[in-house]
Amino acid sequence: MLDIKGLADCHTHCMFSPDAQDEPIKHIFKAKELGLKALAITDHCECNxxxxxxxxxIDSSAAEKDDIIMYNCKKFHENGNSVLDKLEIPDDIEFIRGIELGQPLQAQDIAEQLISEPQLDIILGSLHNNKDMPDFYYLKYDEMSSAQIKKLLDDYFEQVLEMCRWGGFDILSHLTYPLRYICGKYKIRVDLSVYRDICAEIFKTVIVSGKGIEINTSGLFNDLNDTMPPKGLVMLYKDLGGEIITLGSDAHCSADVGQGISRGAELAKECGFGYIAYYRRHKPDFISIK
Ligand SMILES: [Zn+2]
Ligand SMILES: [Zn+2]
Structure with a gap:
């Protein structure tokens, strides 16, 4: 197993995400304690x-807390900005300021505004829900037919491709996110080989535009028991000429910062990558994992 020391975690959430906790400085101290070279805080900016x-x-007083938790990202982002502007970073760690840009094409004016913010080092492009549908987290897959699940996934990959063609981000985050629930939580088998062609299209779009993809390691610690995307797709990305890969724990509290990062680096190495990337001002820097 590769040592976590010297690696970078490019995807974490602190108290400035509606579903996460802890002060940003606590994340930074955790990363420093682990010996990470760089840590990104990428709080949710869900455009929709x-x-x-x-x-x-939506009447929030009548709604279940869970159903409305991700609203008002604007407020969280503004509060975050005022704290992050004044953050004092220890010398021996690089702080990467980022956002996780959710569903940019579902409120494109907001997305365009966010991506022009000058303080950002990294923008993760994510799709947590298909257009006009709830987050994949909320869907009841055991009440769906296999044709309905297939339609959901067809739409998901199509919409990810569309987002990549738009391209207002640096890194495509957690491709195969719906599997976390469909395969992980609901234990429903999905034949990913059906989506190989569209994933190839997604990767080619990412590569031509000089962007990269993430190996998201959060799934290693829940029912999914795998990375997002899984190894087969990381290999496909490599085979198509992909060079830029970041690692992300997707931690939602300080205790989880860096979780799975060395396993993610090991996987990247097994797929033929000699380097992992982290970002400063939207430009990749590389860390050797040879
Ligand atoms: Zn996400
Ligand atoms: Zn995230």
Whole structure:
């Protein structure tokens, strides 16, 4: 197993994400303690739930807390900015300021505004829900037919491809996110080989535009028991000429910062990558894993 020392965790959430906790400085100290070279904080900027629930005609006093938790990302982002502007970073770690840009094409004006923010080092492009559908987290897959699940996944990969063609991000985050619930939580088998061609299209789009993909290691610690994307797709990305790969724990608290990062690096190495990347001002820097 590769040592975590000297690696970079490019995907974490702190208290400035509606579903996460802990002060950003606590994340940084955890990363420093682990010996990481660099740590990114990439709080949720979900474009389709940017404003408070009422803005979308939802009565938040009547809704379940879980159903409205991701609304009002704007407020969290603004609060985060005012704290992160003043953050004092220890000398021996690089702090990467980022955002996880969710569903940019579902509120493109907001996305365009966010990606022009000058303080950002890294933008992760994510799709947590298909257009006009709830987050994959909320869907009841045991009440769906296999044709319905297939349609969901067809739409998911199509919409990820569309997002990559738009390209307003640095790194495509956690490709295969719905599998975390479909395969992980609900134990429903999905034949990913059906999506190999569209994933190839996604990767080619990412590669031509000089972007990269993430190996998200959070799934190693829940029911999915795998990375997102899994090894087969990371290999496909490599075979198509992909060179830029980041690692992300997707930690939602300080205790989880760096979780799975050395296993992610090991996987990248097994797929033929000699380097992993981290970002400063939207430009990749590389760390050898040879
Ligand atoms: Zn995400
Ligand atoms: Zn995340």
């Amino acid at each position: 739930t940017w404003f408070e629930a009422e803005y979308y005609g």
